Amino acid sequence: MTLADITIQLLNGLAGASSLFLVAAGLSLIFGVTRIVNFAHGSLFMLGVYIAYSLTDQFGRGSPLAFWSCVLAAGVAVGVIGFVVEILLLRRIYQAPELFQLLATFGLVLVIKDVVLKLWGPEDLLGPRAPGLRGAVQVMGKSFPEYDLVLIAVGPIMLGLIWLVLNRTRWGVLVRAATQDRDMVGALGVNQAWLFTGVFALGSFLAGLGGALQVPREPAQLFLDITVISDAFVVVVVGGLGSIPGAFLAALLIGVIKAFCIGIGDVQAFGTTFSFSKFTLVVEFVVMAIVLVIRPWGLLGKPAGEPRHTAATEAPLKPLPGWLVLGFAGLGAALLVLPVFTQSYLLILLIDVFVFALFAASLHFLMGPAGMVSFGHAAYLGIGAYAAALMVLRAGIPMEATLALGPLAAALGALLFGWFVVRLSGVYLAMLTLAFAQIVWSIAFQWDGFTGGSNGLIGIWPPAWAAEKEAFYHLSLVLCAAGLLALRHIIFAPFGAILRAGRDSPLRADAIGIDLRRHQWFAFTLVGAFAGLAGVLHVFSKGSISPETLGIARSVDGLVMVLLGGVQTLTGPVVGAGVFIFLQDEIARRVEFWRAILGLVIIVLVLAFPQGIVGFLRGRFMRAAA
Amino acid sequence: MLRVDGLNAHYGRAHILADVALTAAKGEVVVLIGRNGAGKSTTMKCLIGLLRPTSGEIRFEEKRIDRLAPHAIARLGLGYVPEERRIFTDLTVMENLEVGKRPPRPGLQPWTAERLFTLFPNLGEMRNRPGGRMSGGEQQMLTIARTLMGNPACVLLDEPSEGLAPVIVEQMVETIRKLKLEGLSVLLSEQNLHFAALVADRAYVIEKGRIRYEGTMSALAEDEAVRAAYLSV
Ligand SMILES: Nc1ncnc2c1ncn2[C@@H]1O[C@H](COP(=O)(O)OP(=O)(O)OP(=O)(O)O)[C@@H](O)[C@H]1O
Numbered sequence: 001m002t003l004a005d006i007t008i009q010l011l012n013g014l015a016g017a018s019s020l021f022l023v024a025a026g027l028s029l030i031f032g033v034t035r036i037v038n039f040a041h042g043s044l045f046m047l048g049v050y051i052a053y054s055l056t057d058q059f060g061r062g063s064p065l066a067f068w069s070c071v072l073a074a075g076v077a078v079g080v081i082g083f084v085v086e087i088l089l090l091r092r093i094y095q096a097p098e099l100f101q102l103l104a105t106f107g108l109v110l111v112i113k114d115v116v117l118k119l120w121g122p123e124d125l126l127g128p129r130a131p132g133l134r135g136a137v138q139v140m141g142k143s144f145p146e147y148d149l150v151l152i153a154v155g156p157i158m159l160g161l162i163w164l165v166l167n168r169t170r171w172g173v174l175v176r177a178a179t180q181d182r183d184m185v186g187a188l189g190v191n192q193a194w195l196f197t198g199v200f201a202l203g204s205f206l207a208g209l210g211g212a213l214q215v216p217r218e219p220a221q222l223f224l225d226i227t228v229i230s231d232a233f234v235v236v237v238v239g240g241l242g243s244i245p246g247a248f249l250a251a252l253l254i255g256v257i258k259a260f261c262i263g264i265g266d267v268q269a270f271g272t273t274f275s276f277s278k279f280t281l282v283v284e285f286v287v288m289a290i291v292l293v294i295r296p297w298g299l300l301g302k303p304a305g306e307p308r309h310t311a312a313t314e315a316p317l318k319p320l321p322g323w324l325v326l327g328f329a330g331l332g333a334a335l336l337v338l339p340v341f342t343q344s345y346l347l348i349l350l351i352d353v354f355v356f357a358l359f360a361a362s363l364h365f366l367m368g369p370a371g372m373v374s375f376g377h378a379a380y381l382g383i384g385a386y387a388a389a390l391m392v393l394r395a396g397i398p399m400e401a402t403l404a405l406g407p408l409a410a411a412l413g414a415l416l417f418g419w420f421v422v423r424l425s426g427v428y429l430a431m432l433t434l435a436f437a438q439i440v441w442s443i444a445f446q447w448d449g450f451t452g453g454s455n456g457l458i459g460i461w462p463p464a465w466a467a468e469k470e471a472f473y474h475l476s477l478v479l480c481a482a483g484l485l486a487l488r489h490i491i492f493a494p495f496g497a498i499l500r501a502g503r504d505s506p507l508r509a510d511a512i513g514i515d516l517r518r519h520q521w522f523a524f525t526l527v528g529a530f531a532g533l534a535g536v537l538h539v540f541s542k543g544s545i546s547p548e549t550l551g552i553a554r555s556v557d558g559l560v561m562v563l564l565g566g567v568q569t570l571t572g573p574v575v576g577a578g579v580f581i582f583l584q585d586e587i588a589r590r591v592e593f594w595r596a597i598l599g600l601v602i603i604v605l606v607l608a609f610p611q612g613i614v615g616f617l618r619g620r621f622m623r624a625a626a
Numbered sequence: 627m628l629r630v631d632g633l634n635a636h637y638g639r640a641h642i643l644a645d646v647a648l649t650a651a652k653g654e655v656v657v658l659i660g661r662n663g664a665g666k667s668t669t670m671k672c673l674i675g676l677l678r679p680t681s682g683e684i685r686f687e688e689k690r691i692d693r694l695a696p697h698a699i700a701r702l703g704l705g706y707v708p709e710e711r712r713i714f715t716d717l718t719v720m721e722n723l724e725v726g727k728r729p730p731r732p733g734l735q736p737w738t739a740e741r742l743f744t745l746f747p748n749l750g751e752m753r754n755r756p757g758g759r760m761s762g763g764e765q766q767m768l769t770i771a772r773t774l775m776g777n778p779a780c781v782l783l784d785e786p787s788e789g790l791a792p793v794i795v796e797q798m799v800e801t802i803r804k805l806k807l808e809g810l811s812v813l814l815s816e817q818n819l820h821f822a823a824l825v826a827d828r829a830y831v832i833e834k835g836r837i838r839y840e841g842t843m844s845a846l847a848e849d850e851a852v853r854a855a856y857l858s859v
């Protein structure tokens with residue numbers, strides 16, 4: 001690389017950083033004041049891109065003034081959307097546990113995605129270039145787009161404007177005060193509801209503007225929501241939650257590192273080829289993992305910013321009443337004999353339910369008793385599944401062996417990542433799990449020669465004795481039920497009790513000499529194995545596997561299942577998985593826009609049952625019984 | 627001005643306040659006195675709406691406020707100075723005051739930052755200092771100043787003398803007397819009988835969430851039996 005190359009990559013990185021900073025700044029502001037981790041922030045960015053595409057396409061081709069008005073209008077439009085969303089949805093759930101808020105914003109992600117699909121269609125849309133900035137300038141003998149130069153300036157300008165608003169206006173002072181102690185601000189006569197609405201609208205505006213500014217550079221695409229939200233999470237966490245300058249610094253850092261990875265391309269060394277451009281997908285997560293381990297609160301963050309309990313507070317565990325034990329035994333028996341009566345599609349669906357019940361239960365163990373919320377639990381499902389598939393295809397190892405080796409592989413992955421993860425807590429911990437999942441995903445996605453890349457692997461079928469649907473159904477039922485019972489057993493065992501004690505009062509656990517971190521590390525590894533088992537069963541039931549199995553969306557599915565059912569009981573994730581699989585199947589078969597419906601169902605459920613379905617039922621029946 | 631009747635409050639299942647009743651008239655300084663954990667702060671939190679009472683009536687200037695949000699109660703003219711101070715540590719003195727600022731209230735001389743600096747001269751010398759870099763006493767002054775910026779008609783002061791050096795406590799006595807002269811009502815919570823005796827007109831003794839004694843401050847000061855039963859350490 002010449003000096004000129006390096007300069008160009010640096011400029012590229014800075015240009016990319018501006019939009020990223022705007023999104024991250026909005027996310028950070030919203031989190032600071034409302035304590036909501038807004039999963040839908042990437043979706044707001046995407047809306048900004050699409051709205052700006054339509055506006056500039058229609059009205060923005062003529063003059064620079066017209067173009068920039070369109071960009072600004074798109075930002076404002078997204079701000080207004082944020083305003084409405086806050087009033088209609090978020091305002092009702094500020095008192096709900098943090099995770100339910102997260103779930104509701106994820107419902108929004110689904111809804112917005114389908115709205116965009118409906119309005120703009122599935123094709124990539126490339127907007128017009130900015131009038132007056134269509135050319136390129138020469139930088140050290142290389143050409144660099146004029147528009148990108150302007151973008152480079154936008155980042156610092158917006159940073160300055162945000163600083164002015166926060167420091168030189170009464171509203172900004174209130175926002176900063178509320179970031180520190182929102183109840184006190186309320187007790188001083190400030191209406192928090194409107195403050196929150198305002199902050200959410202401003203954050204949405206910034207996301208929308210960030211999106212709108214990208215229109216001349218990149219096409220509008222439907223997957224932007226997820227890529228942008230994970231980028232923005234990384235930036236916010238690296239910079240320090242709630243710190244705007246931190247977000248700016250982190251956006252620059254990550255933008256530049258990414259641009260360099262693309263710029264370096266393939267490098268020959270030690271006789272092999274390293275592809276740095278392929279590394280781009282993971283590099284930000286590697287940066288984040290390093291920063292979080294060295295500075296757990298981000299570059300400019302403060303430890304005090306830690307949110308309240310991430311796990312829903314729960315009543316002490318109680319053994320199931322006798323009638324429920326009988327009920328479960330009856331249900332198990334009924335499921336065992338079910339294939340006598342039906343050979344249908346129902347069995348296939350039920351296999352999915354079993355697999356995901358185990359997956360969700362393992363996540364529940366982590367979130368409930370162990371008090372660690374994972375945003376990337378699908379990684380371990382995926383490692384188990386990929387390990388099994390690779391063993392069968394590449395080494396001819398039989399399925400029976402993979403049922404043990406797959407979970408072992410997942411446990412090893414969890415052992416490795418868990419070492420880092422248990423060093424953090426709360427939202428930071430969740431983000432780190434997300435980062436690791438993303439790393440695993442990129443390996444599966446990019447290592448074409450080994451994992452089959454984006455196509456995945458096919459032809460992974462069970463041996464003859466389990467090839468019949470009925471036989472595999474029984475196998476899954478027995479293994480998943482055994483897994484669930486084992487998890488339940490562990491929750492009530494001394495190990496589970498220590499975890500719960502540590503979760504509820506880490507200081508006390510520390511004082512009586514419990515090495516909580518070590519227990520959590522072990523728990524993380526353990527649930528990794530259970531998720532891995534679910535993954536092995538999953539791959540053999542489908543006969544194929546692709547990177548989606550361990551994508552962010554799948555991890556979120558798991559969260560939805562657990563939260564739908566409720567974190568308080570182990571029955572919760574099982575019921576949640578069942579409801580989720582059937583809902584998804586029902587809706588997906590019947591309507592085109594199933595995501596939006598699913599999203600709305602999630603939102604309605606969160607509004608109606610902030611304790612989850614099982615928590616709600618239990619509250620009902622236990623009270624009735626008392 | 628302020629009237630509480632049959633107030634009950636719970637934290638989870640724990641019954642913290644039982645039928646608390648008290649009043650404070652305009653321009654009166656009333657003290658709620660009791661030992662650690664008696665329920666003083668809980669009473670204050672119910673009054674300002676940070677904790678929703680399970681039953682009971684709270685009236686402020688004849689208006690029911692027990693179902694209102696904290697900001698609505700504050701806007702009616704009830705100011706709250708929390709026990710833990712809860713200064714915005716990232717904000718400067720001036721910015722802390724700005725957060726508390728509300729429009730003037732008819733019949734009361736409006737507070738401005740400058741007028742507060744005559745009441746708390748040392749705050750005036752550190753206008754741009756972040757709240758986090760102030761001493762405990764300075765922070766205590768700042769919380770009171772911040773609440774006064776809202777031009778309240780009645781102030782709830784939760785243990786203002788706690789952990790303060792004797793000189794600062796003296797200053798606090800002066801401050802409360804001045805507030806009374808301005809025509810404000812003050813409901814004060816205290817453990818320190820000596821401090822209470824210097825400022826209060828009337829006293830309520832609270833123990834285990836119940837009001838055990840009600841009377842003028844001077845009567846309480848003379849009532850050895852009550853003091854021995856509920857207040858001695
Ligand atoms: N957040 C809480 N959750 C549960 N119990 C609480 C909580 N806050 C206070 N309590 C309990 O309520 C009771 C009354 O507490 P409160 O803070 O009102 O006492 P206080 O009279 O202000 O005492 P102090 O002089 O120590 O400030 C105590 O027994 C305390 O343990």
Ligand SMILES: [Mg+2]
Pocket residue numbers: 666667668709784785
């Ligand atoms: Mg107290």
